[in-house]
């Protein structure tokens with residue numbers, strides 16, 4: 001761990017990942033050519049307790065305003081976590097909450113994130129244990145920011161036929177009609193009961209195109225987000241043209257299958273990320 005409390009993972013093939021003990025946050029994942037698959041805003045602020053704009057913020061114990069807290073996306077993305085163990089290719093960090101700091105959330109828990117890099121595959125697991133004596137409600141998401149060439153070149157596959165809540169339209173329920181979901185403007189949606197595999201295609205990525213394959217487990221929902229010009233302009237840590245270079249696809253436990261975690265019990269969710277280049281058969 002360096003002085004910034006970042007842990008760097010490296011594979012034999014030259015991929016790297018950097019995970020911060022601040023917020024248990026995955027900051028980057030680069031290929032052997034140094035291209036970062038994970039977006040980090042050039043205007044991101046690294047000043048705790050500010051949340052970091054980019055990477056993979058952990059939203060817990062609340063996603064957005066789905067829960068009792070006033071704080072959007074919960075509080076663990078604003079906290080220092082503890083290093084549990086690390087080696088060249090994996091790191092485990094944890095955050096313990098004793099149930100006292102936030103009166104609206106009196107549920108003690110131990111939260112752990114493990115990031116593992118093996119060749120062309122990044123695995124991230126989130127595990128929570130209820131360390132209190134009452135059933136513990138929570139919502140959660142792995143708020144993953146992907147690097148894209150330009151949002152105009154991006155389409156998302158795997159969502160057709162699903163119901164989503166449109167957060168740009170009062171969270172009305174809508175049906176996804178498109179095989180390839182594009183981004184003609186602001187997109188902020190919670191897809192309910194999304195499939196295990198979702199793909200993000202970027203036709204303008206270096207080398208003739210790129211596909212991010214996301215395999216999620218334990219998280220029933222998936223959030224899709226790009227703020228577009230006007231909303232991004234109001235975010236000092238994003239702005240223009242940074243918003244064009246990112247898309248968020250976030251495995252989430254938000255609406256479907258609500259959890260009341262019994263005392264002493266644990267819950268786990270995970271995502272496995274793989275990148276395919278143009279011309280390589282999926």
Ligand SMILES: O=P(O)(O)OC[C@H]1O[C@@H](O)[C@H](O)[C@@H](O)[C@@H]1O
Nearest residue numbers: 064072073143167188189223225
């Ligand atoms: O600015 P924040 O708190 O990091 O949130 C960013 C976005 O996160 C997404 O997950 C939400 O669906 C959006 O509504 C929200 O704007």
